[in-house]
Amino acid sequence: MELYELTIHELQAKLRAGETTAAEVTASVFRRIDAVEKDVRAYISLMRKSALAEAARAEEQLRKGEAGPLAGIPIALKDITCTKGYRTTCGSRVLDNFIPPYDATVVEKLRAAGAVFTGKTNMDEFAMGSSTETSHYGTTRNPWDLGRIPGGSSGGSAAAVAAGECIASLGSDTGGSIRQPAALCGVVGLKPTYGRVSRYGLIAFASSLDQIGPFTKDVEDCAIVMNVIAGYDPAESTSVPAEVPDYRGFLGRGVEGWTVGIPQEYFVAGIDPEVEAAVRRTITLLEGAGARCVEISLPHTRYCLAVYYIIAPAEACSNLARYDGVRFGFRAEGSRDLIDLYKKSRSAGFGAEVKRRIMLGTYALSSGYYDAYYKKASQVRALIKRDFDTAFASCDAILTPTTPTPAFKIGEKTDDPMQMYLSDIFTISANLAGIPGISVPCGFSAAGLPIGVQFLAGHFQEGRLIQIASAFEKLAPSEKRRPAL
Ligand code: GLN
Numbered sequence: 001m002e003l004y005e006l007t008i009h010e011l012q013a014k015l016r017a018g019e020t021t022a023a024e025v026t027a028s029v030f031r032r033i034d035a036v037e038k039d040v041r042a043y044i045s046l047m048r049k050s051a052l053a054e055a056a057r058a059e060e061q062l063r064k065g066e067a068g069p070l071a072g073i074p075i076a077l078k079d080i081t082c083t084k085g086y087r088t089t090c091g092s093r094v095l096d097n098f099i100p101p102y103d104a105t106v107v108e109k110l111r112a113a114g115a116v117f118t119g120k121t122n123m124d125e126f127a128m129g130s131s132t133e134t135s136h137y138g139t140t141r142n143p144w145d146l147g148r149i150p151g152g153s154s155g156g157s158a159a160a161v162a163a164g165e166c167i168a169s170l171g172s173d174t175g176g177s178i179r180q181p182a183a184l185c186g187v188v189g190l191k192p193t194y195g196r197v198s199r200y201g202l203i204a205f206a207s208s209l210d211q212i213g214p215f216t217k218d219v220e221d222c223a224i225v226m227n228v229i230a231g232y233d234p235a236e237s238t239s240v241p242a243e244v245p246d247y248r249g250f251l252g253r254g255v256e257g258w259t260v261g262i263p264q265e266y267f268v269a270g271i272d273p274e275v276e277a278a279v280r281r282t283i284t285l286l287e288g289a290g291a292r293c294v295e296i297s298l299p300h301t302r303y304c305l306a307v308y309y310i311i312a313p314a315e316a317c318s319n320l321a322r323y324d325g326v327r328f329g330f331r332a333e334g335s336r337d338l339i340d341l342y343k344k345s346r347s348a349g350f351g352a353e354v355k356r357r358i359m360l361g362t363y364a365l366s367s368g369y370y371d372a373y374y375k376k377a378s379q380v381r382a383l384i385k386r387d388f389d390t391a392f393a394s395c396d397a398i399l400t401p402t403t404p405t406p407a408f409k410i411g412e413k414t415d416d417p418m419q420m421y422l423s424d425i426f427t428i429s430a431n432l433a434g435i436p437g438i439s440v441p442c443g444f445s446a447a448g449l450p451i452g453v454q455f456l457a458g459h460f461q462e463g464r465l466i467q468i469a470s471a472f473e474k475l476a477p478s479e480k481r482r483p484a485l
Pocket residue numbers: 127128129130152153172173174175176177178205312421424
C-alpha cells in the first residue's frame with residue numbers, strides 16, 4: 001500500500017509511531033498527483049512549494065510531541081475558499097487574478113491543526129452546477145470512469161479524494177455540492193447544519209444556504225475533520241455559538257433501537273433502478289443491525305427544486321453584484337464610461353450558467369415580482385422545514401438516495417439546464433431546511449460506478465449522522481474498492 005491510499009487515522013498512527021514522516025506522506029501524494037492529474041484534472045492550482053514547508057513544520061511538531069490532529073495530513077481546498085497570498089478563482093474568469101489578502105477561518109483552523117495544503121480544487125463557476133462543467137478551467141473527470149463527470153459543484157474536491165490526490169478535502173454545499181459529488185465519486189461527504197462551520201472567507205453564492213464541509217475516505221476521517229472545522233466564529237455572523245461535541249465519540253456506537261424514516265417522496269419515478277436497489281439494501285442492513293425503518297412523508301418535497309431555483313439565484317444575483325470590474329477581478333478593456341465598463345466586464349467575465357442565474361434572480365427580486373416569487377418561495381421554504389421538524393419528532397434520522405442516478409457522461413446534460421438541476425433533487429431540501437446531511441458509499445452499479453446513500457438529521461445533530469454512517473460502513477465493509485486509474 002502506498003501512503004496516499006491511507007486514511008487520516010491510519011496516517012496519524014504511522015506518523016506518531018515514527019513509521020513514516022510528514023515529508024514522505026506529502027511526497028507520496030504529489031507523486032500520485034504527477035501520475036494521475038493529467039487524466040483527472042481535479043486541481044485549478046497546486047501548492048507544492050508551501051506544502052513541503054508545511055510538511056517540515058508538521059514533522060517538527062510531531063517530533064516535539066506537539067502535533068495537532070491533522071499534523072502532516074495533505075488536504076485540498078475547493079477554490080471558493082480564500083487562501084492568503086494564493087490565487088482563489090471560484091472557477092471563474094472573473095476571479096482569475098484574485099489573490100485574497102486573508103485566509104478563510106476553516107483554512108486557519110486546518111493550518112493550526114497541522115494540515116498540509118496540496119492545492120485548490122476545480123469547481124463549477126461560483127459553485128453553480130452539478131458536474132464541474134461550468135468551470136472556466138475545464139471539466140474534472142470522474143476517477144471511476146474518465147468519460148463521466150465527478151458531480152458538482154465541488155467535483156474537484158471529491159475526485160481528488162477518490163483518486164488519492166489528497167487524503168481529505170473541503171467543499172461547499174448550497175444545494176448538494178458536497179453530497180452529490182461524494183456519491184458520484186464513492187467517498188464520504190458531509191454538509192453540516194447551517195451555522196455549524198464558519199463561512200468567513202468562503203466566497204458567497206447563496207448566503208442563506210451555503211455551508212462548508214469535508215470530503216473523506218471514510219466516516220472516521222469525516223469526524224476528525226469536523227472536530228477541527230466546526231464551531232463558533234465571531235467573524236461570521238451566521239455561525240452559531242453552540243457547543244461542538246467530539247464527533248469521534250459517535251463512531252462505532254451502532255443503531256440498535258433507532259427509528260429511521262424513509263420518505264416515500266424520495267422513491268419515485270425517474271430514480272435509476274440500480275440506485276434504488278443499492279439504497280434498499282442499505283435499509284435491510286440497518287434493520288439487521290436493530291434499527292426500525294419506517295415509511296414517512298415529507299409532503300412539500302415536490303416544491304423543493306422550484307423554491308431553491310428562486311431563492312438561490314436571487315441571493316446569488318445580489319452577492320455577485322460586486323464583480324463589476326472596478327475593485328477587483330476581471331476588467332474588460334476599452335470601455336467608454338462606467339456603465340460600459342460594468343457591462344463589458346460582466347459580459348466577458350461570467351459564463352453562461354452564472355448569467356442565467358443572475359437573470360433569474362434579478363427577475364425574482366424585481367419590484368412587482370418580489371411577492372409572487374421570492375416572498376412566496378420563502379414561505380414555502382418554511383413549510384419544507386416544518387416537514388422535517390415533524391419527521392424528526394419521531395425519527396432519529398432519515399435515509400434517502402443521494403442522487404437519482406450514478407455519474408452521467410461529460411456533455412450529457414450541458415444543453416439542458418433543467419436536467420442538470422434535477423441531479424440535486426434529493427439534496428436541496430437539507431439546505432432549505434438548514435439541517436445536516438451526509439452521503440456515504442453504499443454500492444456500485446453494474447458498470448462499476450459508485451452509488452451513495454444520504455442520511456439526514458435534525459439541526460446540530462451531525463453526531464447522529466456520523467453514528468449511523470459509521471454503523472452502516474461497518475455493515476458493508478466489502479465496498480472498499482478504489483478506482484483503477
Ligand atoms: N447544483 C446546485 C446549483 O447549481 C447546487 C450547487 C451547490 O450546492 N453549490 O445551484
